[in-house]
Amino acid sequence: MDATTAMYVGQIMHGLAYGMLLFLVASGLTLIFGMMGILNLAHASFFMLSAYFCVSVIHMGGNFWLALLAAPIITAVIGVMVERFLLRGIHASGHIGELILTVGVMMVIMEAVQVFWGTDSHMISVPSALAGMVNIFGLQYPLYRLFVIFLALAILGLLVLFLFKTKMGMIIRAGVSDAEMVEALGINMPLVFMMVFAAGTWLAGVAGVAISPLLSVFPGMADQMGMDAFVVVVVGGFGSLLGAFVSALFFGLLNSFGIQFLPRIAPVLMFVFMVLVLSFKPKGLFGERE
Amino acid sequence: MTKIWIKTLAAIILIGLLIAFPKVMGVLNTNIFIGFAIMALFAVSLNLMLGYTGLLSFGHAMFFGLGAYTTALSLKHIDNLPISMALLLGVLGAVVCAVIVSPLLVRLSGTAFSMLTLAFGQLMYIVCLKFREVTGGADGLGGFPVPDLKIPFTGGIDMTDPVNFYYFAITVLGGCILLIWRFTKTPIGSVMISIRDNDNRVDYLGFHVPSVKSLVFIVSGGFAGAAGAIYALFQNMVSTDGVLGLFTSFNPIIMTIIGGVSSFTGPIIGAGLLTILEEFLLRYTDRIALFNGLVLILMIKFAPGGIMGIWDGVYRKWFKRRTLS
Numbered sequence: 285m286d287a288t289t290a291m292y293v294g295q296i297m298h299g300l301a302y303g304m305l306l307f308l309v310a311s312g313l314t315l316i317f318g319m320m321g322i323l324n325l326a327h328a329s330f331f332m333l334s335a336y337f338c339v340s341v342i343h344m345g346g347n348f349w350l351a352l353l354a355a356p357i358i359t360a361v362i363g364v365m366v367e368r369f370l371l372r373g374i375h376a377s378g379h380i381g382e383l384i385l386t387v388g389v390m391m392v393i394m395e396a397v398q399v400f401w402g403t404d405s406h407m408i409s410v411p412s413a414l415a416g417m418v419n420i421f422g423l424q425y426p427l428y429r430l431f432v433i434f435l436a437l438a439i440l441g442l443l444v445l446f447l448f449k450t451k452m453g454m455i456i457r458a459g460v461s462d463a464e465m466v467e468a469l470g471i472n473m474p475l476v477f478m479m480v481f482a483a484g485t486w487l488a489g490v491a492g493v494a495i496s497p498l499l500s501v502f503p504g505m506a507d508q509m510g511m512d513a514f515v516v517v518v519v520g521g522f523g524s525l526l527g528a529f530v531s532a533l534f535f536g537l538l539n540s541f542g543i544q545f546l547p548r549i550a551p552v553l554m555f556v557f558m559v560l561v562l563s564f565k566p567k568g569l570f571g572e573r574e
Numbered sequence: 575m576t577k578i579w580i581k582t583l584a585a586i587i588l589i590g591l592l593i594a595f596p597k598v599m600g601v602l603n604t605n606i607f608i609g610f611a612i613m614a615l616f617a618v619s620l621n622l623m624l625g626y627t628g629l630l631s632f633g634h635a636m637f638f639g640l641g642a643y644t645t646a647l648s649l650k651h652i653d654n655l656p657i658s659m660a661l662l663l664g665v666l667g668a669v670v671c672a673v674i675v676s677p678l679l680v681r682l683s684g685t686a687f688s689m690l691t692l693a694f695g696q697l698m699y700i701v702c703l704k705f706r707e708v709t710g711g712a713d714g715l716g717g718f719p720v721p722d723l724k725i726p727f728t729g730g731i732d733m734t735d736p737v738n739f740y741y742f743a744i745t746v747l748g749g750c751i752l753l754i755w756r757f758t759k760t761p762i763g764s765v766m767i768s769i770r771d772n773d774n775r776v777d778y779l780g781f782h783v784p785s786v787k788s789l790v791f792i793v794s795g796g797f798a799g800a801a802g803a804i805y806a807l808f809q810n811m812v813s814t815d816g817v818l819g820l821f822t823s824f825n826p827i828i829m830t831i832i833g834g835v836s837s838f839t840g841p842i843i844g845a846g847l848l849t850i851l852e853e854f855l856l857r858y859t860d861r862i863a864l865f866n867g868l869v870l871i872l873m874i875k876f877a878p879g880g881i882m883g884i885w886d887g888v889y890r891k892w893f894k895r896r897t898l899s
Binding site (some may be wrong): 319323354370374377379384387388389390394396398399473511518551552555559562566 | 624628630632678682684685686690694696697701705748809825828831861863864867870871874877
């Protein structure tokens with residue numbers, strides 16, 4: 285494989301890895317929005333929080349695998365507490381209050397991580413089993429990025445199975461299209477909301493741990509992911525998992541090729557794209573509801 | 575009759591206090607007060623949308639930033655530009671931007687509106703960050719000349735003097751707040767409130783809801799631009815994170831929520847409280863946003879009407895003369 289092709293393949297793989305992580309974050313965001321009508325601006329903060337929990341687990345002597353298991357669960361517990369004690373009480377009084385509340389949660393988490401973990405960035409080393417390079421059609425590629433892609437694919441598979449093959453998944457899909465009606469059928473929607481919120485923050489948490497060896501853990505790490513996930517959800521369509529998947533991959537690739545070829549235009553393009561979609565197709569490309 | 579007297583007296587006392595402020599409180603507090611007044615106008619202009627029309631904008635920094643950048647850029651590139659013209663250009667920049675984006679925004683409401691404003695705000699931020707030949711990027715734009723204020727028959731007044739600038743800034747900012755107050759009392763102001771309460775019914779009554787929203791959006795953006803222009807003159811420095819960042823959009827929302835969405839004075843009170851809180855906390859910690867976030871959460875959770883909401887409740891319970899017993 286010559287150098288140019290290798291570069292392209294490398295960029296595609298990078299884009300896919302970032303796109304898959306983006307999907308993990310965006311899928312939680314889109315599910316929460318679809319179910320509860322809440323655009324959770326604090327979502328990327330949970331992603332960052334989980335990365336910091338990963339730092340703590342490793343500091344306390346745990347290894348990366350333990351962190352990958354534990355950190356997202358701790359994050360989900362915090363997510364559940366936010367839902368139960370903060371968001372639920374004001375659900376009835378309209379979306380503006382909820383939106384502003386999530387801004388408050390975002391600010392508190394952003395500052396709290398700096399209080400507890402300091403402002404320095406923490407390096408997380410790639411677990412030794414995944415440290416090497418792997419040969420894909422003659423291209424040397426870091427094994428860890430490949431692992432990230434497969435991890436996200438596995439979670440996507442489980443998510444699809446859960447949503448389309450289980451009774452709970454059916455209730456969630458019904459809730460996305462009409463939560464009031466589902467509640468009228470005698471289903472405990474507040475409980476379902478809480479579970480969806482937990483699942484969403486857990487997904488963000490997995491992405492947070494998975495990205496930390498690639499990005500290192502620092503207070504601003506949620507900024508780009510947050511905006512990217514937000515754009516992905518808007519473009520893909522609110523509440524649409526397929527839309528989130530397609531647009532996450534698209535923006536992942538745009539991101540990796542943009543850095544290569546159009547370092548100044550690419551981030552602008554992303555928002556232009558989002559503004560165009562929102563203006564002319566407010567439901568998003570795959571969405572069914574506004 | 576007595577009510578008018580009380581109001582006039584209160585206005586005279588307020589103006590007197592404002593005039594005396596720099597003499598009594600010193601330069602440092604004067605500068606803090608200008609900062610407060612800028613944020614107060616910014617928050618009041620936001621509340622025109624949030625409190626009066628029921629539209630939550632996450633991209634209001636777009637107008638603040640455009641006002642600031644237009645003023646800074648015009649002072650930098652146009653020689654001998656009078657300060658008033660620089661100010662007007664700043665407002666004009668914000669208004670033009672509002673006119674351009676409003677057709678895309680006014681048909682939306684609720685969460686979709688908030689998201690599109692967030693998108694526009696971020697778009698503006700990224701554009702200013704990336705095109706650093708013009709805007710200076712993250713380093714910002716500083717050291718542009720701040721011209722003297724020229725008043726006929728007198729010499730120029732030196733605007734780099736903090737006390738002189740204080741009087742200029744307070745006049746402009748106070749005047750803008752009064753104009754917004756007048757605006758809320760016009761028939762359009764009533765239509766705005768009815769759109770917040772029930773936009774369908776307003777539509778049935780024969781008002782064209784999108785054009786009213788668009789007007790509110792443009793007015794609100796223009797005044798936010800004025801606040802930004804004064805900010806640029808005050809700081810003599812504009813940077814993307816300072817005037818266009820996400821937190822520049824969040825701050826007036828926090829102030830409005832703390833002070834009270836449903837009243838005109840709420841955002842001003844909120845801006846005042848937040849400024850005092852910030853000055854107080856800065857002595858002990860840098861983590862101001864932590865406290866702002868906590869205050870925001872507590873307010874939304876326990877007092878969604880803000881300080882003015884609490885005051886209204888207390889007033890109704892204890893002070894209002896009960897006509898029916």
